[in-house]
Amino acid sequence: MRKALTPQNALRGFLGEGLLRNQQMQYLIVAAVILASAVLQSTLLNHLTIVGVKPDLILLVVVFLGLFKGSTVGAMVGFCGGLIYDLTSSSLLGLNALSLTLVGFLVGLIQGKVYGENIVFQVALVFAATLMSNILFFLLSAIFYLASPLGHGLGRIILPAAIYNICLVIPIFWVMRKLLGRYIL
Amino acid sequence: MVTLTSIRRDVAKEAYRAPQINFNPPVPAGFLAEVVQENIRLRKLLAFKESFSYELVPAQVIGRDPTNWFNTLLINRGSNSGIEKNMAVITPQGLVGRLMEVAPLWSRVLLILDQRSSVAALVQRSRVQGVVEGGWKLCHMNYLGPEADIREGDLIVTSGLEGGFFPKGLLIGEVTRISQVHSGLLLSAEVEPQAEFAKLEEVLVIKCAKL
Numbered sequence: 374m375r376k377a378l379t380p381q382n383a384l385r386g387f388l389g390e391g392l393l394r395n396q397q398m399q400y401l402i403v404a405a406v407i408l409a410s411a412v413l414q415s416t417l418l419n420h421l422t423i424v425g426v427k428p429d430l431i432l433l434v435v436v437f438l439g440l441f442k443g444s445t446v447g448a449m450v451g452f453c454g455g456l457i458y459d460l461t462s463s464s465l466l467g468l469n470a471l472s473l474t475l476v477g478f479l480v481g482l483i484q485g486k487v488y489g490e491n492i493v494f495q496v497a498l499v500f501a502a503t504l505m506s507n508i509l510f511f512l513l514s515a516i517f518y519l520a521s522p523l524g525h526g527l528g529r530i531i532l533p534a535a536i537y538n539i540c541l542v543i544p545i546f547w548v549m550r551k552l553l554g555r556y557i558l
Numbered sequence: 559m560v561t562l563t564s565i566r567r568d569v570a571k572e573a574y575r576a577p578q579i580n581f582n583p584p585v586p587a588g589f590l591a592e593v594v595q596e597n598i599r600l601r602k603l604l605a606f607k608e609s610f611s612y613e614l615v616p617a618q619v620i621g622r623d624p625t626n627w628f629n630t631l632l633i634n635r636g637s638n639s640g641i642e643k644n645m646a647v648i649t650p651q652g653l654v655g656r657l658m659e660v661a662p663l664w665s666r667v668l669l670i671l672d673q674r675s676s677v678a679a680l681v682q683r684s685r686v687q688g689v690v691e692g693g694w695k696l697c698h699m700n701y702l703g704p705e706a707d708i709r710e711g712d713l714i715v716t717s718g719l720e721g722g723f724f725p726k727g728l729l730i731g732e733v734t735r736i737s738q739v740h741s742g743l744l745l746s747a748e749v750e751p752q753a754e755f756a757k758l759e760e761v762l763v764i765k766c767a768k769l
Contacts, residue, residue, distance in 0.1 A: 414624045422756070425695055426626045462623045463630040463658065463666055510627065529694055530626045 402553065403438065407450060410434050411457040426533045429503065431458065433538060433545045435477045436502045440489045444481030451477025464510075465517055472509035476502050495546060496539045503535040602650055603760055612725060614762040615639050617647075620664065629672040629692065631655070633761060636663045644723045646716075646764045652729040652752035653677070653716060654761055667761070670697055670730065670751060678719040679730055681712050690714060690730055690749055697731060702745040708736060714749050725764065 410430045418427045431454035439447025455470035462469070480502055487494060511526050603616060617639075621632035635641055637660050647654045647667045655675060659666035668675050675692040679699060684707035688699045699714055712733045718726030735748040 411624075415621060419622045419624070427624075429626075458625060461621075462625045463628050463668070464625065469625070507626075514627070526627075534626050 403446070403450060404453070406434060406549075406553065407431070407453050407457070411454065411461070414458075415461055423537060424533050426530060426537055428537050428541050429506075429534060430541075430545070431455075432473065432476070432503060432506055433499065433541060434549065435473055436480050436499055437546055437549045439477045439480035440484060440495070440498065442481070443484040444478045447477030447479075447481030447484075448474050449477070451475070464514070468510055468513045468517075471513060472506045475509060476506045479505070492543065496542050499542050500535050500539050503538045504531060507531040507534060599760060603762065605650075613765040614648075615641055615765050617665075617761055617763055619758050619761065628674075629669040629755070630658070631667040631669065631758065631761075633665050633667060633763075634663070635763060636661045636665050638662045639763075640765060641665060641763050646720075646724045646728065647761050648728060648764060649753050649758065649761055651754065652731065653724075654753050654755070654758065656723065657763065665763075669755060671695065671755060677724065677730065678717045679714050680717040681706075681708050681733075682715050683712050684708065687717055687719075688747075696734070697749040697751055699733070699747040699749050700739070700744070702747060704738075704743065704745060706745055708733060708745065708747055710734060710736065712747075714747075723764075 410433075414427075414430045418430060421427055435447060435451045435454055438450045451473035452470050455468075455473035458464070458469035458473070459466045480498065483489075483498075489495070507526070507530065511531070615635055617633035617635040619631050620634045623630040631654075633647075641657065641660060643657055643660050645657050647656060653670060655667045655669040655672070656677075657665045658668040670677060670690065670692055671694065672692040673694075677690045678687070679690040680687045681699075686702060686706045686708055688702045688706075690697045690699050699708075702708060710733050714730045714733060716724045716726060716728040716730060718724060729752055731749040731751040733747045734750045737746055737748070738744070739746050
């Protein structure tokens, strides 16, 4: 019987079932997901700006992988995602990388200690992670006189971005689970 | 006899028939409307370029800052087109920003909305001088004396005190609100930029004055 054409089946057919199970292949898939989210962040999501903020797809990927794969993967994905942000935006090199690495690491610390499938918990976690990454970025930027006053940033950037991100938790986590569930989780 | 009127009539007939032509390969839906829109925008840009007494380099917007913290654009012109860091970027509506980073094939534009941007400016009506600084969706004209002659609705233009990169008289925006800064010594005016930053697709870089 012919298999349905899904991304998983296509990848399995292209690379072989056994190859997808080894660790190098998992890292390759994670790298592909980070790159794809970086491309989407720089292109499609620019058109989804509401009240001056856009959703942070890379942060959602970092939280998802940190929550289900642990602090090492969380920190690694956070570093790579943040570095891509640094390279494609006009911020100083390393500011986003450092803040997202810390967020990915801290989210990863709770892996296995809580029931990560609970949607309310996932929403709360993304809200906290968005606040944390933006405040860390703000503090690091303030060292280099890059950031606006905290009150301005908190009201106009950080809180709206956190609210926007939690609205996307369910669809993005569902897509991530569909794409990666069988190989990564 | 072929007259100008008969040629126009023939062209009009052809134009009327045009939608029935079968393109090969077929044109995707919406493509022609997109071309027409682009044509209108480029004509406006060209008309402005002809009327402006500076050498301008047209560029397309190819990217925006992926983060929420900064307001920058990427354009498809770089040092290979003869442009340099700090040159002014405009549209027919007004000032957009300055070039903060120039590579051979692309450049990054720091928009006047960005908190790192500051432009020497003056009130067109009263010639009062100040500095327009970026602030999220609006700009603020700061360092105005307590007796400064400035009103809501005044137009703000560049003052030209930018080391030669920003010509004098480029429109920045319109004053929407005036307030005292916290110390009470100076005034600050909220300036709404004239350029539509969310819809920018083509911009012009001011290279130098025409000889």
